[in-house]
Amino acid sequence: MSHLAVLPIILPMFMGAILLLIARSNMNIKRLLSLFATLVQLPLALLLMAQSNETISVYAAGNWIAPFGIVLVVDRLTALMLVVTAVLAVATALYALRGDDGLGRNFHALFQFQLMGINGAFLTGDLFNLFVFFEILLIASYALLLHGAGSARVRAGLHYVLLNLFGSALFLIAVGTLYGLTGTLNMADMAVRVASLPAEQVPLVGAAGMLLLVVFGLKAALFPLYFWLPKAYSAASAPVAALFAIMTKVGLYSILRVYTLIFGSEAGDLAGMAEDWLWPAALITLALGAIGALAASSLGSLTAYLVVVSVGTLLAGIAMGSQEALVASLYYLIHSTWISGALFLLAGIIARLRGPRFGARLILGPQMANNLLLSGLFFFAAISVAGMPPLSGFIGKLMLLASAGTGVTAAWLYVTVLLGSLVTLVALSRAGSTLFWRQDGSVAVGEPLDLLRLLPVLLLLLGSPLLVVFAAPLLDYLQATVADLLDTTAYIDAVLSMQAYDPGDQP
Secondary structure (H helix, E strand, O other): OOOHHHHHHHHHHHHHHHHHHOOOOOHHHHHHHHHHHHHHHHHHHHHHHHHHOOOOEEEEHHHOOOOOOOEEEEOHHHHHHHHHHHHHHHHHHHHHOOOHHHHOOOHHHHHHHHHHHHHHHHHEOEHHHHHHHHHHHHHHHHHHHOOOOOHHHHHHHHHHHHHHHHHHHHHHHHHHHHHHHHOOOEHHHHHHHHOOOOHHHHHHHHHHHHHHHHHHHHHHOOOOOOOHHHHHHHHOOHHHHHHHHHHHHHHHHHHHHHHHHOOOOOOHHHOOOOHHHHHHHHHHHHHHHHHHHHHOOEHHHHHHHHHHHHHHHHHHHHHHOOHHHHHHHHHHHHHHHHHHHHHHHHHHHHHHHHOOOOOOEOOOEOOOOOHHHHHHHHHHHHHHHHOOOOOHHHHHHHHHHHHOOOOHHHHHHHHHHHHHHHHHHHHHHHHHHHHHHOEOOOOOOOOOOOHHHHHHHHHHHHHHHHHHHOHHHHHHHHHHHHHHHHOOHHHHHHHHOOOOOOHHHOO
16 A cells, blocks of 8 residues: 555645744744645645556555545545645745745744645545544634734634634534434445435435535635635735635535535435536626626735636536536636636735835836836736636636537526626726826835745746646546546445555565
8 A cells, every 4th residue: 555645644744743843943944844845745746646547546544444444535636636736835835935934933834734634635535534624724724814913814814714613513514414324424435325325314415415515615615605705815915815726626626526426426316416506606606706806906805806706617617517517627727726826926026016005906006116027927817817818717718618518508607707707807907007007106115026926926827828738638637537526436446445455465
């Protein structure tokens, strides 16, 4: 049994613990350790992705096999999410090293625990441990949101904490109900048992499944549970907000995993139970996110609403449920995560250059140094996130629209996505003209441009053309990923047929 699958969890866990122990040590030492642990995540995730193309890897903690033991499962979807997270984490860590991490003593420890929770949520094959990893990443995110203090962050943090505590309570109730009715917490084993439920248990299991949908919808910022996100993300420091770009994807991943595996096509009366709810919620989320972007008062708030728009777009593909729609959604997921992260980091740079009086607020201010360079980067990010050709946002939305076919579903999707893109483009155009073209004649009193802060922004923005250049092999991988999601036989067999590791088998 290879121990590779557990490394994305234990590496940040142990590094976070070490960083807590040396919290009063020199900041450069903490930066070096944190950056090392974060950089290692990328080749590790790529290695797991390469392995997932050949087989589904199952790791039994303590050599206790499923369904009684805790298992970690690496299939194509899990490996993809680990790679997306690792790229975003590397860029965010590089940005934070330039001084944002100095606002609090434990930034790097919290950063590692956040990665531990995110990676664990993607890797776990167990519903209760999905809850555990949710709590780990949420506790770390509470502290990261307040990193640097400030009344705006405290207010946003209180709202964020209360809503997520409510969601955690619902999650625990749902998991307890499912365990009481099915006798298992392992998702593969639960899928088998849900498919053969007695008729009298179907309503209760369905109710627990709907509770999970509420919880995952809250984490993903799905309408009507998205109101916490714009304030929380816009109040956070730039690297924290950029890392949070993957947080909604944890909720989306959970919806995709649970409602294709446990409540998928083989679930009898409960098959496809979430689809009727996801479709209208996705379109409303997209529309309200676009309206919020148009009304945003700062670049950070605008980007936060663009995250909401991306949630609606992704969930529309998940709700349609076809092979083509899910491939388009996964492609768009990669694009939206990296570009949103880049925009949050760029907003932080702009706020520093304009000075504390103006920040990244969308009001007339002084002309910034390196205005041409920054406006060029913003333009590139804007056309990508708005879905303009020839960048990855355009390809993702085009594939999603093409997957809808014809009929009422296609009509609703076309109208919502295209109007949302138009409103987003208007919002970004207004932001760009306010920040870069129109000045009030005052003198900028902000910091000089730190070119090293631009490096992670460029790294994330580079992802958009790379997604276009390497679209063919990536789409092949995504096609195989979706095929595995829709046909869960291989996943269930890999988990339930695993044998305990015997050291005596090795030569």
